Amino acid sequence: MSVDLGRYFLPYSIKDRIGHEYVSVSGSEFWVLSLLFERKVDDKRYLYLQPFNRLLPEASPKELRLDFSAVSGPVATSCTPDAYAVELAYEFYKRNPLPYPVEPYNYHYLLGLPTATCLQTGPKSLRW
Amino acid sequence: MKHPSFAAILAHVTAFLKGIGIPGSTLLILVVQTFVIWRQAQIMGTQTSLMQRDADISETQQKLADRPIIVTGIVERRLLQETISEACATIRDLRLRVLYFKKVVALGWQDSISGEATIAELWTRGTSCQSIWAGIFSPIR
Numbered sequence: 001m002s003v004d005l006g007r008y009f010l011p012y013s014i015k016d017r018i019g020h021e022y023v024s025v026s027g028s029e030f031w032v033l034s035l036l037f038e039r040k041v042d043d044k045r046y047l048y049l050q051p052f053n054r055l056l057p058e059a060s061p062k063e064l065r066l067d068f069s070a071v072s073g074p075v076a077t078s079c080t081p082d083a084y085a086v087e088l089a090y091e092f093y094k095r096n097p098l099p100y101p102v103e104p105y106n107y108h109y110l111l112g113l114p115t116a117t118c119l120q121t122g123p124k125s126l127r128w
Numbered sequence: 129m130k131h132p133s134f135a136a137i138l139a140h141v142t143a144f145l146k147g148i149g150i151p152g153s154t155l156l157i158l159v160v161q162t163f164v165i166w167r168q169a170q171i172m173g174t175q176t177s178l179m180q181r182d183a184d185i186s187e188t189q190q191k192l193a194d195r196p197i198i199v200t201g202i203v204e205r206r207l208l209q210e211t212i213s214e215a216c217a218t219i220r221d222l223r224l225r226v227l228y229f230k231k232v233v234a235l236g237w238q239d240s241i242s243g244e245a246t247i248a249e250l251w252t253r254g255t256s257c258q259s260i261w262a263g264i265f266s267p268i269r
Contacts, residue, residue: 003259005226008242014232028231033224036244037251040218041191088229092241119237128236 025125029054030085031061036102047098048105051085079118084126087116219251224259 014022031052038045052061064082071078090110104111119128132140145155224247228240247257 025231032227036223
């Protein structure tokens with residue numbers, strides 16, 4: 001079974017006044033796969049998020065997993081790349097809520113966050 | 129017409145049994161035994177019902193504990209695969225959406241969010257799905 005996602009996107013082009021592309025911040029390209037499903041056993045809907053990241057424009061996206069991530073630095077600013085990705089997804093769903101109740105399948109902590117933490121306190125290049 | 133009381137019936141039955149040579153104490157024992165057997169049958173029925181309920185609860189708990197396993201990964205440069213293998217619980221109405229985020233210098237975070245693609249109405253055990261990303265790998269250009 002396969003699905004072509006091409007037709008589900010609205011292409012978005014951003015160029016400056018003289019037609020040049022804006023420079024993107026290195027390592028700030030994230031994909032978040034959002035899977036919605038319903039379980040028959042408890043009749044609930046679940047939301048599963050799987051983040052991906054691409055460090056270089058010519059590279060393939062890599063799956064972001066906390067168990068494969070390593071970080072060092074002050075605790076107050078320490079965030080793994082998947083935290084940025086799911087916080088961005090959370091911000092989207094906060095502004096565009098789903099029309100039915102959904103239980104997070106993973107990243108449950110996002111529900112308790114008043115705002116996206118890593119995007120506030122992370123490295124300047126990845127902040128809002 | 130007035131119905132005879134239990135005591136009156138018992139007195140008549142006792143008199144009848146005495147007449148044919150069975151003493152009252154034997155009758156009393158028989159009555160008590162019958163009552164005990166009836167009560168035991170009732171308790172066994174209740175126990176069976178409770179055991180059935182326990183089995184139902186265990187089955188539901190097992191289904192709840194058997195959360196589906198979702199495996200995602202890049203297969204090729206323009207192909208992304210996600211597989212959901214489930215143990216007991218049946219999954220319905222599986223939908224996929226891709227959220228793309230990129231930070232641009234001087235403009236901040238930009239996004240391109242796809243619509244929801246229905247993958248399967250009913251997702252059976254071990255089924256896998258390949259999502260083709262051709263053309264939308266970088267939705268923001």
